[in-house]
Every structure is written in C-alpha cells, then in structure tokens.
C-alpha cells in the first residue's frame with residue numbers, strides 16, 4: 001500500500017450467487033479525503049460500503065491500516081421504531097456493546113448537538129434529522145478515524161439536509177476524519193467530496209468531482225442525462 005493511502009482496494013468482486021454486483025474494482029483513498037460514491041439504483045453502493053466493513057463476503061483485497069477505526073452510519077436500521085426505547089437507551093446499548101464508559105455518551109451527544117430533551121425522547125417520535133443525528137452519534141461512540149455514511153440525508157428536507165452536512169463537515173475538521181459517503185445528491189457531492197467513485201453497469205471510474213461529474217460520464221453511468229445544482233450563497237446554479 002502507498003504510504004499516503006488509508007485504504008487500498010484491489011480487484012474487488014462481490015457476488016450474490018451468480019450475480020456479480022461489483023466486479024474487479026480497484027481504487028485508493030488517501031487519508032483525510034472525502035470520497036463520494038455515486039451511481040444509479042442497484043449499482044452496488046451499499047454493497048461496496050458493506051464489503052469495506054467486511055459485512056459481506058468478497059474476493060480481492062481490501063487493505064485498511066491496522067490502527068484504523070471504522071464508524072458506519074447506515075441508511076436505516078431495521079428495528080421497529082415503535083418499540084419503547086429512548087434515544088439515550090440506544091446510545092447506552094451501543095456504549096455497553098463497545099464496553100465504553102457512560103461518559104462517552106454525553107461526549108458524542110454534545111458533538112452532534114443532541115439536547116437532553118432529545119436524549120429523553122422516544123425513538124418512535126423523533127424527526128428524520130434527529131434520528132440521523134442519533135445514528136451519527138452511535139457511529140462516533142467508537143472514536144472512528146473513518147466514517148462511512150450510507151445516504152445520510154435520504155428522506156430529509158433541504159434544511160435538515162444542510163444541517164447534517166454541516167455537522168459532517170465540522171466533525172471531519174475537528175476529528176481529522178476520512179469520509180466515505182454514498183449520495184444521490186450530486187450538488188452535495190460536488191461541494192463536499194474531493195474524490196468521486198462512480199459505479200455503473202459499465203466500467204466504474206474514480207477521480208476529482210470536476211472529472212467525474214461531467215455530462216458524458218454521468219450520462220454513461222446513469223444511461224440518462226443528469227443535472228444538479230451547485231449551492232452558491234443564496235442562489236442555485238444549474239450544472240451539466
């Protein structure tokens with residue numbers, strides 16, 4: 001592995017039965033970068049994150065340094081949100097699982113801006129943005145050096161989405177994190193990532209946002225023209 005790279009992936013293939021979702025993928029991520037993983041529905045973005053977390057079987061090489069600590073913010077958790085649990089209970093369960101002192105819970109709650117009132121709220125009634133903060137706080141409990149986010153703002157309105165990305169930016173700066181982010185929002189990708197990996201039915205490609213977020217690359221990947229908006233101050237400017 002190159003000394004500057006935090007992650008090296010070589011010839012990664014992930015298949016379910018005869019269906020190869022990812023085939024012969026190789027790429028490197030330097031430490032401190034933000035990589036956005038984009039691509040059409042079903043192109044394997046979540047599967048790639050799961051492979052990087054060793055949660056699904058794969059062939060090929062995924063090389064993290066031994067000191068790395070991975071934090072995962074899933075797209076959703078498949079628990080019934082109506083079960084009678086408080087936000088604090090979920091954080092305590094995760095801290096207990098990681099054998100961490102309870103003091104760590106307040107630390108991460110403060111980091112993501114969770115109020116005492118929110119901590120004492122039932123998970124069944126928190127908003128999408130508040131639940132997303134909870135998932136981020138749970139990922140932060142293990143003091144990660146790398147955060148892997150799966151669609152952190154899916155189902156949030158624009159204001160909540162802004163707040164979550166601001167939080168992610170702040171955490172990245174404060175904790176010196178490397179970030180791997182799955183997103184469908186190409187304007188967010190353009191703004192927050194310095195590397196973009198585009199998965200598609202054709203050949204996957206990786207490069208800077210200026211190289212990957214072009215009409216040609218996006219049209220080939222999505223098999224349809226894509227348009228996104230750059231947020232610049234208070235107005236939006238269409239890009240192609």
Ligand SMILES: Nc1ncnc2c1ncn2[C@@H]1O[C@H](COP(=O)(O)OP(=O)(O)OP(=O)(O)O)[C@@H](O)[C@H]1O
Nearest residue numbers: 016019021039040041042043044045046047048182
């Ligand atoms: N455990 C599994 N067993 C069998 N097939 C799976 C499994 N997990 C994922 N797949 C298949 O892998 C493919 C890629 O799924 P994945 O969830 O990674 O797509 P994605 O790019 O994240 O899509 P989306 O943008 O819709 O979230 C899909 O065809 C999916 O059905």
